[in-house]
Amino acid sequence: MSDVMPDSVAVSSEKLWWAALKLPIYSVAIMPIWLGSALGWAESGDLYLGRFFLFLAAAVLILAWLNLSNDVFDADTGIDRHKYHSVVNLTGKKSLILWLSYLCLSLGGVGIGAIAYLQHDVTVPSLVALCCFLGYIYQGPPFRLGYLGLGEPLCFFAFGPLAIAAAYYSQTQAWSPLIWPVGTILGLTTTLILFCSHFHQIEDDLAAGKRSPVARLGTQTSSRLVQGAIAIVFITILIGVGLQVFPPLSLLSLVALPWGVQLIRQMQQFHDQPDQIKTSKFVAANLHFVSGLLFGLGWIL
Template sequence: MTTRTIERTSKKLWFAAIKPPMYSVAIMPIWVGSAVAFAETHQFNASIFFTFLISAILILAWENFSNDVFDSETGADVNKKNSLVNMTGNKSLIFWISNLCLAAGLLGISTIAARQQDFTVIGLILLCCGIGYIYQGPPFRLSYKGLGEILCFFAFGPLAFAATYYSQTKAWSNTSLAASIVVGIATSLILFCSHFNQVKDDAAIGKRSPVVRLGTKRSAQLLPWICGSLYALTTLFVILKVFPVWTLLIFLSLPVARKLCKFIGSQHDQPQKLTFCRLIAVELHFWSGLLLGLGFMLTQLV
Protein backbone atom coordinates (compact mmCIF):
# COMPACT_ATOMS: atom_id res chain seq x y z
CA MET A 1 0.00 0.00 0.00
CA THR A 2 1.48 3.35 -1.05
CA THR A 3 1.94 6.28 1.33
CA ARG A 4 -0.72 8.27 -0.53
CA THR A 5 -3.22 5.42 -0.26
CA ILE A 6 -2.50 5.08 3.47
CA GLU A 7 -3.05 8.83 3.92
CA ARG A 8 -6.38 8.67 2.05
CA THR A 9 -7.51 5.70 4.15
CA SER A 10 -6.47 7.50 7.33
CA LYS A 11 -8.40 10.64 6.36
CA LYS A 12 -11.50 8.58 5.60
CA LEU A 13 -11.27 6.87 8.99
CA TRP A 14 -10.89 10.17 10.83
CA PHE A 15 -13.81 11.61 8.86
CA ALA A 16 -15.93 8.60 9.80
CA ALA A 17 -14.81 8.81 13.43
CA ILE A 18 -15.54 12.52 13.89
CA LYS A 19 -18.74 12.24 11.81
CA PRO A 20 -19.09 15.84 10.52
CA PRO A 21 -22.37 15.15 8.63
CA MET A 22 -23.92 13.79 11.84
CA TYR A 23 -23.96 17.26 13.34
CA SER A 24 -27.01 18.01 11.24
CA VAL A 25 -28.74 16.11 14.08
CA ALA A 26 -27.88 19.04 16.38
CA ILE A 27 -28.51 21.75 13.79
CA MET A 28 -31.97 20.83 12.48
CA PRO A 29 -33.95 21.12 15.76
CA ILE A 30 -32.47 24.60 16.26
CA TRP A 31 -33.19 25.60 12.66
CA VAL A 32 -36.74 24.26 12.43
CA GLY A 33 -37.69 25.28 15.98
CA SER A 34 -36.47 28.84 15.33
CA ALA A 35 -38.26 28.87 11.97
CA VAL A 36 -41.54 27.93 13.67
CA ALA A 37 -41.00 30.71 16.21
CA PHE A 38 -40.36 33.19 13.38
CA ALA A 39 -43.46 32.04 11.48
CA GLU A 40 -45.71 32.37 14.52
CA THR A 41 -44.32 35.48 16.21
CA HIS A 42 -42.15 37.19 13.59
CA GLN A 43 -39.39 37.12 16.20
CA PHE A 44 -35.86 35.95 15.48
CA ASN A 45 -32.93 36.66 17.78
CA ALA A 46 -29.81 35.86 15.74
CA SER A 47 -27.38 35.93 18.68
CA ILE A 48 -29.49 33.43 20.63
CA PHE A 49 -29.86 31.28 17.51
CA PHE A 50 -26.11 31.03 16.86
CA THR A 51 -25.24 30.60 20.54
CA PHE A 52 -27.74 27.74 20.74
CA LEU A 53 -26.46 26.25 17.48
CA ILE A 54 -22.81 26.16 18.56
CA SER A 55 -23.76 24.87 22.00
CA ALA A 56 -25.88 22.09 20.52
CA ILE A 57 -23.02 20.99 18.26
CA LEU A 58 -20.66 20.86 21.25
CA ILE A 59 -23.15 18.84 23.30
CA LEU A 60 -23.62 16.38 20.42
CA ALA A 61 -19.81 16.08 20.18
CA TRP A 62 -19.83 15.11 23.87
CA GLU A 63 -22.41 12.44 23.18
CA ASN A 64 -20.59 11.04 20.14
CA PHE A 65 -17.17 11.00 21.80
CA SER A 66 -18.41 9.59 25.11
CA ASN A 67 -20.37 6.89 23.28
CA ASP A 68 -17.11 5.70 21.73
CA VAL A 69 -15.67 5.48 25.25
CA PHE A 70 -18.66 3.57 26.61
CA ASP A 71 -18.75 1.20 23.62
CA SER A 72 -15.05 0.45 24.07
CA GLU A 73 -15.83 -0.75 27.60
CA THR A 74 -18.47 -3.25 26.45
CA GLY A 75 -16.62 -4.54 23.40
CA ALA A 76 -19.25 -3.23 20.99
CA ASP A 77 -16.58 -1.40 18.96
CA VAL A 78 -13.95 -4.11 19.02
CA ASN A 79 -14.11 -4.41 15.21
CA LYS A 80 -14.89 -0.75 14.53
CA LYS A 81 -11.91 0.82 12.77
CA ASN A 82 -13.36 4.33 12.96
CA SER A 83 -13.78 4.36 16.74
CA LEU A 84 -11.93 7.34 18.22
CA VAL A 85 -10.78 5.17 21.11
CA ASN A 86 -9.45 2.49 18.77
CA MET A 87 -7.74 5.05 16.52
CA THR A 88 -6.03 6.98 19.32
CA GLY A 89 -5.54 4.12 21.75
CA ASN A 90 -6.26 6.63 24.50
CA LYS A 91 -9.69 6.18 26.09
CA SER A 92 -8.97 8.69 28.85
CA LEU A 93 -8.12 11.45 26.34
CA ILE A 94 -11.36 10.96 24.40
CA PHE A 95 -13.33 10.87 27.65
CA TRP A 96 -11.96 14.22 28.85
CA ILE A 97 -12.32 15.87 25.45
CA SER A 98 -15.97 14.79 25.46
CA ASN A 99 -16.49 16.28 28.92
CA LEU A 100 -14.85 19.54 27.82
CA CYS A 101 -17.29 19.73 24.90
CA LEU A 102 -20.20 19.17 27.28
CA ALA A 103 -19.02 21.88 29.67
CA ALA A 104 -18.55 24.38 26.82
CA GLY A 105 -21.97 23.54 25.36
CA LEU A 106 -23.75 23.94 28.69
CA LEU A 107 -21.92 27.21 29.30
CA GLY A 108 -23.32 28.53 26.03
CA ILE A 109 -26.87 27.49 26.93
CA SER A 110 -26.39 29.03 30.38
CA THR A 111 -25.64 32.41 28.80
CA ILE A 112 -29.03 32.24 27.05
CA ALA A 113 -30.74 31.44 30.34
CA ALA A 114 -28.88 34.31 32.03
CA ARG A 115 -29.93 36.76 29.32
CA GLN A 116 -33.54 35.69 29.69
CA GLN A 117 -33.32 35.50 33.48
CA ASP A 118 -35.17 32.23 33.08
CA PHE A 119 -33.71 28.74 33.60
CA THR A 120 -36.32 26.89 31.51
CA VAL A 121 -34.03 26.44 28.49
CA ILE A 122 -31.06 25.13 30.49
CA GLY A 123 -33.41 22.79 32.38
CA LEU A 124 -34.72 21.30 29.13
CA ILE A 125 -31.20 20.89 27.74
CA LEU A 126 -30.00 19.22 30.94
CA LEU A 127 -32.87 16.79 30.52
CA CYS A 128 -31.69 16.12 26.96
CA CYS A 129 -28.17 15.50 28.30
CA GLY A 130 -29.57 13.10 30.89
CA ILE A 131 -31.27 11.16 28.12
CA GLY A 132 -28.01 11.23 26.16
CA TYR A 133 -26.20 9.67 29.10
CA ILE A 134 -28.66 6.90 29.94
CA TYR A 135 -28.71 6.07 26.22
CA GLN A 136 -25.21 4.62 26.39
CA GLY A 137 -23.66 5.35 29.76
CA PRO A 138 -23.29 2.89 32.65
CA PRO A 139 -25.11 1.48 34.48
CA PHE A 140 -28.12 2.26 32.26
CA ARG A 141 -27.00 1.56 28.66
CA LEU A 142 -30.64 1.67 27.50
CA SER A 143 -29.59 1.55 23.85
CA TYR A 144 -28.44 -2.02 24.53
CA LYS A 145 -32.04 -2.84 25.43
CA GLY A 146 -33.36 -1.53 22.12
CA LEU A 147 -34.58 1.82 23.50
CA GLY A 148 -32.10 4.04 21.68
CA GLU A 149 -34.48 5.20 18.95
CA ILE A 150 -37.14 6.19 21.48
CA LEU A 151 -34.64 8.17 23.58
CA CYS A 152 -33.25 9.78 20.45
CA PHE A 153 -36.74 10.83 19.35
CA PHE A 154 -37.51 12.67 22.57
CA ALA A 155 -34.08 14.27 23.02
CA PHE A 156 -33.79 15.62 19.48
CA GLY A 157 -37.53 16.03 18.93
CA PRO A 158 -39.95 17.44 21.52
CA LEU A 159 -37.38 18.45 24.16
CA ALA A 160 -34.91 20.13 21.80
CA PHE A 161 -37.74 21.90 19.97
CA ALA A 162 -39.33 23.10 23.20
CA ALA A 163 -35.99 24.55 24.33
CA THR A 164 -35.33 26.19 20.95
CA TYR A 165 -38.79 27.72 20.62
CA TYR A 166 -38.69 28.94 24.22
CA SER A 167 -35.26 30.50 23.70
CA GLN A 168 -36.74 32.67 20.97
CA THR A 169 -40.17 33.45 22.45
CA LYS A 170 -40.29 32.46 26.16
CA ALA A 171 -43.51 30.63 25.25
CA TRP A 172 -44.75 27.21 24.09
CA SER A 173 -46.23 26.10 20.77
CA ASN A 174 -48.35 23.19 19.56
CA THR A 175 -47.00 23.80 16.05
CA SER A 176 -43.45 23.44 17.34
CA LEU A 177 -44.46 20.18 19.03
CA ALA A 178 -45.94 18.88 15.76
CA ALA A 179 -42.78 19.83 13.85
CA SER A 180 -40.68 18.10 16.50
CA ILE A 181 -42.43 14.82 15.74
CA VAL A 182 -41.38 14.97 12.08
CA VAL A 183 -37.76 15.89 12.84
CA GLY A 184 -37.63 13.46 15.79
CA ILE A 185 -38.62 10.55 13.53
CA ALA A 186 -36.01 11.57 10.95
CA THR A 187 -33.38 11.66 13.70
CA SER A 188 -34.29 8.24 15.10
CA LEU A 189 -34.15 6.90 11.54
CA ILE A 190 -30.42 7.67 11.43
CA LEU A 191 -29.81 5.55 14.51
CA PHE A 192 -32.04 2.78 13.16
CA CYS A 193 -30.05 2.63 9.91
CA SER A 194 -26.72 2.59 11.76
CA HIS A 195 -27.49 -0.89 13.14
CA PHE A 196 -27.59 -2.73 9.80
CA ASN A 197 -23.83 -3.08 9.37
CA GLN A 198 -23.14 -4.24 12.95
CA VAL A 199 -25.86 -6.79 13.65
CA LYS A 200 -23.44 -9.62 14.40
CA ASP A 201 -21.26 -7.54 16.72
CA ASP A 202 -24.33 -6.19 18.54
CA ALA A 203 -25.88 -9.63 18.95
CA ALA A 204 -22.58 -11.06 20.20
CA ILE A 205 -22.48 -8.68 23.18
CA GLY A 206 -26.22 -8.87 23.88
CA LYS A 207 -27.11 -5.49 22.40
CA ARG A 208 -30.78 -5.85 21.42
CA SER A 209 -31.09 -3.11 18.83
CA PRO A 210 -34.33 -3.05 16.78
CA VAL A 211 -32.48 -4.55 13.80
CA VAL A 212 -31.14 -7.39 15.97
CA ARG A 213 -34.65 -8.05 17.30
CA LEU A 214 -36.44 -7.87 13.94
CA GLY A 215 -33.73 -9.15 11.65
CA THR A 216 -32.31 -7.23 8.71
CA LYS A 217 -35.02 -8.24 6.21
CA ARG A 218 -37.99 -7.16 8.33
CA SER A 219 -36.15 -4.02 9.40
CA ALA A 220 -35.50 -3.12 5.76
CA GLN A 221 -39.19 -3.69 4.98
CA LEU A 222 -40.06 -1.26 7.77
CA LEU A 223 -37.96 1.55 6.31
CA PRO A 224 -40.44 2.78 3.64
CA TRP A 225 -43.09 3.14 6.35
CA ILE A 226 -40.79 5.15 8.59
CA CYS A 227 -39.68 7.39 5.73
CA GLY A 228 -43.25 7.70 4.49
CA SER A 229 -44.38 8.93 7.89
CA LEU A 230 -42.34 12.13 7.43
CA TYR A 231 -44.42 13.07 4.40
CA ALA A 232 -47.72 11.69 5.68
CA LEU A 233 -47.48 13.63 8.95
CA THR A 234 -46.48 16.84 7.19
CA THR A 235 -49.43 16.50 4.82
CA LEU A 236 -51.78 15.77 7.72
CA PHE A 237 -50.57 18.82 9.64
CA VAL A 238 -51.05 20.98 6.54
CA ILE A 239 -54.61 19.67 6.12
CA LEU A 240 -55.29 20.39 9.80
CA LYS A 241 -53.79 23.88 9.28
CA VAL A 242 -51.15 23.26 11.91
CA PHE A 243 -48.42 23.69 9.27
CA PRO A 244 -48.43 26.27 6.46
CA VAL A 245 -48.77 24.90 2.94
CA TRP A 246 -45.16 25.89 2.21
CA THR A 247 -43.95 23.04 4.45
CA LEU A 248 -44.94 20.64 1.66
CA LEU A 249 -41.54 21.58 0.27
CA ILE A 250 -40.38 18.62 2.34
CA PHE A 251 -41.51 16.41 -0.55
CA LEU A 252 -38.44 17.60 -2.46
CA SER A 253 -36.44 15.29 -0.16
CA LEU A 254 -38.43 12.26 -1.34
CA PRO A 255 -35.71 11.07 -3.82
CA VAL A 256 -33.28 10.74 -0.90
CA ALA A 257 -35.84 8.67 1.03
CA ARG A 258 -36.29 6.38 -1.98
CA LYS A 259 -32.51 6.07 -2.33
CA LEU A 260 -32.20 5.04 1.34
CA CYS A 261 -34.96 2.45 1.17
CA LYS A 262 -33.67 0.97 -2.09
CA PHE A 263 -30.05 0.84 -0.93
CA ILE A 264 -30.74 -0.92 2.36
CA GLY A 265 -33.59 -3.02 0.96
CA SER A 266 -31.40 -4.57 -1.71
CA GLN A 267 -28.37 -5.18 0.52
CA HIS A 268 -29.80 -5.61 4.02
CA ASP A 269 -27.96 -8.92 4.51
CA GLN A 270 -24.58 -7.63 3.33
CA PRO A 271 -23.27 -5.62 6.31
CA GLN A 272 -19.93 -4.87 4.68
CA LYS A 273 -21.76 -2.81 2.04
CA LEU A 274 -23.89 -0.90 4.56
CA THR A 275 -21.13 0.73 6.60
CA PHE A 276 -22.06 4.20 5.41
CA CYS A 277 -25.80 3.74 4.86
CA ARG A 278 -26.37 6.01 7.84
CA LEU A 279 -24.96 8.86 5.76
CA ILE A 280 -27.91 8.54 3.39
CA ALA A 281 -30.19 8.72 6.42
CA VAL A 282 -28.29 11.84 7.54
CA GLU A 283 -28.79 13.29 4.06
CA LEU A 284 -32.54 12.66 4.37
CA HIS A 285 -32.57 14.21 7.83
CA PHE A 286 -30.73 17.29 6.53
CA TRP A 287 -32.86 17.94 3.47
CA SER A 288 -36.19 17.15 5.09
CA GLY A 289 -35.35 19.42 8.06
CA LEU A 290 -33.95 22.19 5.89
CA LEU A 291 -37.01 22.19 3.63
CA LEU A 292 -39.46 21.95 6.52
CA GLY A 293 -37.86 24.94 8.23
CA LEU A 294 -37.76 26.85 4.95
CA GLY A 295 -41.50 26.24 4.58
CA PHE A 296 -42.13 27.95 7.91
CA MET A 297 -39.80 30.84 7.10
CA LEU A 298 -41.51 31.46 3.76
CA THR A 299 -44.84 32.12 5.45
CA GLN A 300 -43.37 35.41 6.71
CA LEU A 301 -41.06 36.19 3.82
CA VAL A 302 -43.34 35.66 0.81
Protein backbone atom coordinates in the same frame (compact mmCIF):
# COMPACT_ATOMS: atom_id res chain seq x y z
CA MET B 1 -11.09 -12.57 14.28
CA SER B 2 -7.97 -10.47 14.64
CA ASP B 3 -8.31 -6.94 15.92
CA VAL B 4 -5.74 -5.80 13.37
CA MET B 5 -7.21 -4.26 10.24
CA PRO B 6 -6.73 -6.62 7.27
CA ASP B 7 -4.73 -5.28 4.32
CA SER B 8 -7.73 -5.82 2.05
CA VAL B 9 -9.78 -3.27 3.94
CA ALA B 10 -6.99 -0.93 5.00
CA VAL B 11 -7.76 2.72 4.32
CA SER B 12 -5.83 5.93 4.79
CA SER B 13 -5.68 7.54 8.21
CA GLU B 14 -7.30 10.64 6.71
CA LYS B 15 -10.39 8.64 5.74
CA LEU B 16 -10.50 6.97 9.15
CA TRP B 17 -10.35 10.33 10.90
CA TRP B 18 -13.02 11.73 8.59
CA ALA B 19 -15.26 8.81 9.52
CA ALA B 20 -14.38 9.21 13.21
CA LEU B 21 -15.26 12.91 13.31
CA LYS B 22 -18.75 12.16 11.89
CA LEU B 23 -19.14 15.71 10.61
CA PRO B 24 -22.25 15.01 8.47
CA ILE B 25 -23.99 13.57 11.54
CA TYR B 26 -23.75 16.94 13.29
CA SER B 27 -26.83 17.95 11.32
CA VAL B 28 -28.77 16.16 14.08
CA ALA B 29 -27.59 18.91 16.47
CA ILE B 30 -28.16 21.76 14.02
CA MET B 31 -31.60 20.87 12.67
CA PRO B 32 -33.58 21.07 15.95
CA ILE B 33 -32.21 24.56 16.64
CA TRP B 34 -32.88 25.65 13.07
CA LEU B 35 -36.37 24.21 12.90
CA GLY B 36 -37.48 25.19 16.42
CA SER B 37 -36.23 28.75 15.88
CA ALA B 38 -37.91 28.94 12.45
CA LEU B 39 -41.20 27.85 13.99
CA GLY B 40 -40.79 30.43 16.75
CA TRP B 41 -40.05 33.16 14.22
CA ALA B 42 -43.07 32.20 12.11
CA GLU B 43 -45.42 32.34 15.09
CA SER B 44 -44.01 35.31 17.03
CA GLY B 45 -42.50 37.44 14.28
CA ASP B 46 -39.31 37.87 16.32
CA LEU B 47 -35.88 36.31 15.86
CA TYR B 48 -33.10 36.69 18.42
CA LEU B 49 -29.97 35.94 16.42
CA GLY B 50 -27.67 36.01 19.45
CA ARG B 51 -29.65 33.28 21.19
CA PHE B 52 -29.89 31.32 17.95
CA PHE B 53 -26.13 31.20 17.39
CA LEU B 54 -25.43 30.55 21.07
CA PHE B 55 -27.81 27.58 20.99
CA LEU B 56 -26.37 26.35 17.70
CA ALA B 57 -22.80 26.35 19.03
CA ALA B 58 -23.88 24.77 22.32
CA ALA B 59 -25.80 22.02 20.52
CA VAL B 60 -22.78 21.11 18.38
CA LEU B 61 -20.54 20.97 21.48
CA ILE B 62 -23.05 18.83 23.36
CA LEU B 63 -23.27 16.40 20.45
CA ALA B 64 -19.46 16.25 20.39
CA TRP B 65 -19.62 15.23 24.07
CA LEU B 66 -22.17 12.57 23.23
CA ASN B 67 -20.18 11.14 20.32
CA LEU B 68 -16.82 11.13 22.12
CA SER B 69 -18.16 9.71 25.38
CA ASN B 70 -20.07 7.01 23.50
CA ASP B 71 -16.81 5.96 21.83
CA VAL B 72 -15.30 5.57 25.30
CA PHE B 73 -18.29 3.64 26.66
CA ASP B 74 -18.31 1.35 23.63
CA ALA B 75 -14.59 0.73 24.09
CA ASP B 76 -15.35 -0.44 27.64
CA THR B 77 -17.72 -3.13 26.37
CA GLY B 78 -15.58 -4.18 23.40
CA ILE B 79 -18.35 -3.61 20.89
CA ASP B 80 -16.11 -1.30 18.83
CA ARG B 81 -13.15 -3.66 18.54
CA HIS B 82 -13.66 -3.86 14.75
CA LYS B 83 -14.67 -0.22 14.39
CA TYR B 84 -11.37 1.15 13.11
CA HIS B 85 -12.67 4.71 12.88
CA SER B 86 -13.50 4.92 16.58
CA VAL B 87 -11.68 7.92 18.08
CA VAL B 88 -10.56 5.73 20.97
CA ASN B 89 -9.15 3.09 18.61
CA LEU B 90 -7.40 5.73 16.51
CA THR B 91 -5.74 7.47 19.46
CA GLY B 92 -5.47 4.68 22.03
CA LYS B 93 -6.11 7.33 24.70
CA LYS B 94 -9.44 6.53 26.26
CA SER B 95 -9.06 8.76 29.33
CA LEU B 96 -8.05 11.75 27.23
CA ILE B 97 -11.06 11.32 24.94
CA LEU B 98 -13.39 11.09 27.96
CA TRP B 99 -12.02 14.29 29.46
CA LEU B 100 -12.21 16.01 26.09
CA SER B 101 -15.86 14.99 25.85
CA TYR B 102 -16.60 16.55 29.23
CA LEU B 103 -14.81 19.73 28.16
CA CYS B 104 -17.18 19.93 25.17
CA LEU B 105 -20.15 19.37 27.48
CA SER B 106 -18.95 22.10 29.84
CA LEU B 107 -18.49 24.61 27.03
CA GLY B 108 -21.91 23.72 25.65
CA GLY B 109 -23.34 24.25 29.10
CA VAL B 110 -21.84 27.75 29.20
CA GLY B 111 -23.71 28.60 26.00
CA ILE B 112 -26.99 27.27 27.39
CA GLY B 113 -26.36 29.15 30.63
CA ALA B 114 -25.92 32.35 28.63
CA ILE B 115 -29.36 31.85 27.07
CA ALA B 116 -30.83 31.37 30.55
CA TYR B 117 -29.15 34.61 31.67
CA LEU B 118 -30.53 36.52 28.68
CA GLN B 119 -34.04 35.17 29.29
CA HIS B 120 -33.91 35.25 33.11
CA ASP B 121 -35.45 31.81 32.84
CA VAL B 122 -34.15 28.26 33.47
CA THR B 123 -36.58 26.50 31.15
CA VAL B 124 -34.12 26.04 28.27
CA PRO B 125 -31.33 24.65 30.51
CA SER B 126 -33.86 22.29 32.10
CA LEU B 127 -34.96 20.92 28.74
CA VAL B 128 -31.36 20.60 27.52
CA ALA B 129 -30.37 18.83 30.74
CA LEU B 130 -33.17 16.33 30.15
CA CYS B 131 -31.93 15.76 26.59
CA CYS B 132 -28.40 15.22 27.91
CA PHE B 133 -29.68 12.75 30.48
CA LEU B 134 -31.45 10.77 27.75
CA GLY B 135 -28.25 10.88 25.71
CA TYR B 136 -26.17 9.61 28.60
CA ILE B 137 -28.38 6.69 29.59
CA TYR B 138 -28.31 5.54 25.95
CA GLN B 139 -24.73 4.25 26.24
CA GLY B 140 -23.41 5.41 29.61
CA PRO B 141 -22.90 3.13 32.61
CA PRO B 142 -24.65 1.78 34.55
CA PHE B 143 -27.70 2.28 32.32
CA ARG B 144 -26.57 1.39 28.77
CA LEU B 145 -30.21 1.34 27.61
CA GLY B 146 -29.05 1.22 23.99
CA TYR B 147 -27.86 -2.32 24.69
CA LEU B 148 -31.45 -3.21 25.58
CA GLY B 149 -32.74 -1.86 22.28
CA LEU B 150 -34.09 1.39 23.77
CA GLY B 151 -31.76 3.80 21.99
CA GLU B 152 -34.27 4.72 19.30
CA PRO B 153 -37.04 6.07 21.58
CA LEU B 154 -34.42 7.98 23.59
CA CYS B 155 -33.06 9.47 20.36
CA PHE B 156 -36.55 10.35 19.14
CA PHE B 157 -37.46 12.42 22.19
CA ALA B 158 -34.03 13.98 22.78
CA PHE B 159 -33.54 15.17 19.18
CA GLY B 160 -37.22 15.59 18.31
CA PRO B 161 -39.94 17.12 20.52
CA LEU B 162 -37.70 18.06 23.47
CA ALA B 163 -35.02 19.73 21.34
CA ILE B 164 -37.63 21.53 19.22
CA ALA B 165 -39.36 22.73 22.41
CA ALA B 166 -36.07 24.07 23.80
CA ALA B 167 -35.19 25.91 20.58
CA TYR B 168 -38.73 27.31 20.25
CA TYR B 169 -38.73 28.50 23.87
CA SER B 170 -35.30 30.09 23.46
CA GLN B 171 -36.88 32.44 20.92
CA THR B 172 -40.38 32.96 22.30
CA GLN B 173 -40.41 32.02 26.00
CA ALA B 174 -43.73 30.39 25.19
CA TRP B 175 -45.16 27.08 23.98
CA SER B 176 -46.97 25.98 20.86
CA PRO B 177 -49.02 22.86 20.08
CA LEU B 178 -47.07 22.68 16.79
CA ILE B 179 -43.96 21.64 18.72
CA TRP B 180 -45.30 18.07 18.76
CA PRO B 181 -46.00 17.46 15.04
CA VAL B 182 -42.86 19.34 14.00
CA GLY B 183 -40.83 17.51 16.65
CA THR B 184 -42.27 14.18 15.54
CA ILE B 185 -41.20 14.73 11.95
CA LEU B 186 -37.66 15.70 12.95
CA GLY B 187 -37.48 13.01 15.63
CA LEU B 188 -38.34 10.31 13.10
CA THR B 189 -35.76 11.40 10.53
CA THR B 190 -33.11 11.64 13.27
CA THR B 191 -33.98 8.22 14.68
CA LEU B 192 -33.74 6.71 11.20
CA ILE B 193 -30.01 7.53 11.16
CA LEU B 194 -29.44 5.57 14.37
CA PHE B 195 -31.75 2.75 13.34
CA CYS B 196 -30.06 2.30 9.97
CA SER B 197 -26.62 2.13 11.61
CA HIS B 198 -27.48 -1.25 13.16
CA PHE B 199 -28.08 -3.24 9.98
CA HIS B 200 -24.44 -3.91 9.10
CA GLN B 201 -23.13 -4.62 12.63
CA ILE B 202 -25.56 -7.16 14.06
CA GLU B 203 -22.81 -9.73 14.70
CA ASP B 204 -20.67 -7.31 16.70
CA ASP B 205 -23.73 -6.05 18.58
CA LEU B 206 -24.81 -9.53 19.62
CA ALA B 207 -21.26 -10.53 20.54
CA ALA B 208 -21.09 -7.58 22.95
CA GLY B 209 -24.55 -8.30 24.37
CA LYS B 210 -26.26 -5.45 22.56
CA ARG B 211 -29.81 -6.28 21.50
CA SER B 212 -30.50 -3.49 19.06
CA PRO B 213 -34.00 -3.29 17.54
CA VAL B 214 -32.63 -4.68 14.26
CA ALA B 215 -31.02 -7.60 16.10
CA ARG B 216 -34.30 -8.28 17.93
CA LEU B 217 -36.67 -7.94 14.98
CA GLY B 218 -34.49 -9.18 12.13
CA THR B 219 -33.42 -7.20 9.10
CA GLN B 220 -36.53 -7.79 6.99
CA THR B 221 -39.01 -6.58 9.60
CA SER B 222 -36.69 -3.71 10.49
CA SER B 223 -36.47 -2.65 6.84
CA ARG B 224 -40.27 -2.39 6.76
CA LEU B 225 -40.17 -0.13 9.80
CA VAL B 226 -37.79 2.17 7.93
CA GLN B 227 -40.23 2.33 5.03
CA GLY B 228 -43.10 3.07 7.40
CA ALA B 229 -41.22 5.86 9.17
CA ILE B 230 -40.40 7.56 5.87
CA ALA B 231 -44.05 7.34 4.82
CA ILE B 232 -45.18 8.84 8.15
CA VAL B 233 -42.80 11.81 7.74
CA PHE B 234 -44.03 12.85 4.32
CA ILE B 235 -47.69 12.01 4.93
CA THR B 236 -47.63 14.12 8.11
CA ILE B 237 -46.26 17.07 6.16
CA LEU B 238 -48.94 16.68 3.47
CA ILE B 239 -51.71 16.40 6.07
CA GLY B 240 -50.34 19.43 7.97
CA VAL B 241 -50.43 21.54 4.80
CA GLY B 242 -53.85 20.17 3.84
CA LEU B 243 -55.27 21.13 7.24
CA GLN B 244 -53.55 24.53 6.99
CA VAL B 245 -51.59 23.77 10.15
CA PHE B 246 -48.29 23.93 8.27
CA PRO B 247 -47.56 26.73 5.78
CA PRO B 248 -47.87 25.75 2.09
CA LEU B 249 -44.17 26.37 1.53
CA SER B 250 -43.29 23.60 3.99
CA LEU B 251 -43.94 21.38 0.95
CA LEU B 252 -40.39 22.40 -0.02
CA SER B 253 -39.33 19.52 2.24
CA LEU B 254 -40.66 17.12 -0.42
CA VAL B 255 -37.43 17.87 -2.29
CA ALA B 256 -35.92 15.31 0.11
CA LEU B 257 -38.25 12.59 -1.16
CA PRO B 258 -35.62 11.09 -3.56
CA TRP B 259 -33.43 10.24 -0.57
CA GLY B 260 -36.43 8.61 1.08
CA VAL B 261 -37.07 6.54 -2.04
CA GLN B 262 -33.38 5.63 -2.25
CA LEU B 263 -33.40 4.47 1.37
CA ILE B 264 -36.55 2.39 0.86
CA ARG B 265 -35.07 0.68 -2.21
CA GLN B 266 -31.79 0.04 -0.41
CA MET B 267 -33.66 -1.57 2.46
CA GLN B 268 -35.78 -3.71 0.14
CA GLN B 269 -32.78 -5.05 -1.79
CA PHE B 270 -29.93 -5.22 0.73
CA HIS B 271 -31.37 -5.35 4.27
CA ASP B 272 -29.54 -8.63 4.98
CA GLN B 273 -26.28 -7.75 3.18
CA PRO B 274 -23.97 -5.84 5.57
CA ASP B 275 -21.53 -4.61 2.92
CA GLN B 276 -24.35 -3.16 0.80
CA ILE B 277 -26.50 -1.74 3.59
CA LYS B 278 -23.78 0.00 5.63
CA THR B 279 -24.19 3.24 3.66
CA SER B 280 -27.90 3.46 4.50
CA LYS B 281 -27.24 5.64 7.56
CA PHE B 282 -25.64 8.27 5.28
CA VAL B 283 -28.67 8.22 2.99
CA ALA B 284 -30.81 8.67 6.13
CA ALA B 285 -28.56 11.58 7.19
CA ASN B 286 -29.10 13.25 3.79
CA LEU B 287 -32.86 12.76 4.14
CA HIS B 288 -32.76 14.27 7.63
CA PHE B 289 -30.68 17.29 6.63
CA VAL B 290 -32.47 18.24 3.40
CA SER B 291 -35.99 17.68 4.74
CA GLY B 292 -35.27 19.56 7.98
CA LEU B 293 -33.54 22.46 6.24
CA LEU B 294 -36.34 22.98 3.71
CA PHE B 295 -39.11 22.35 6.24
CA GLY B 296 -37.69 25.16 8.35
CA LEU B 297 -37.25 27.39 5.32
CA GLY B 298 -40.93 26.89 4.54
CA TRP B 299 -41.86 28.30 7.96
CA ILE B 300 -39.56 31.28 7.52
CA LEU B 301 -40.76 32.16 4.01
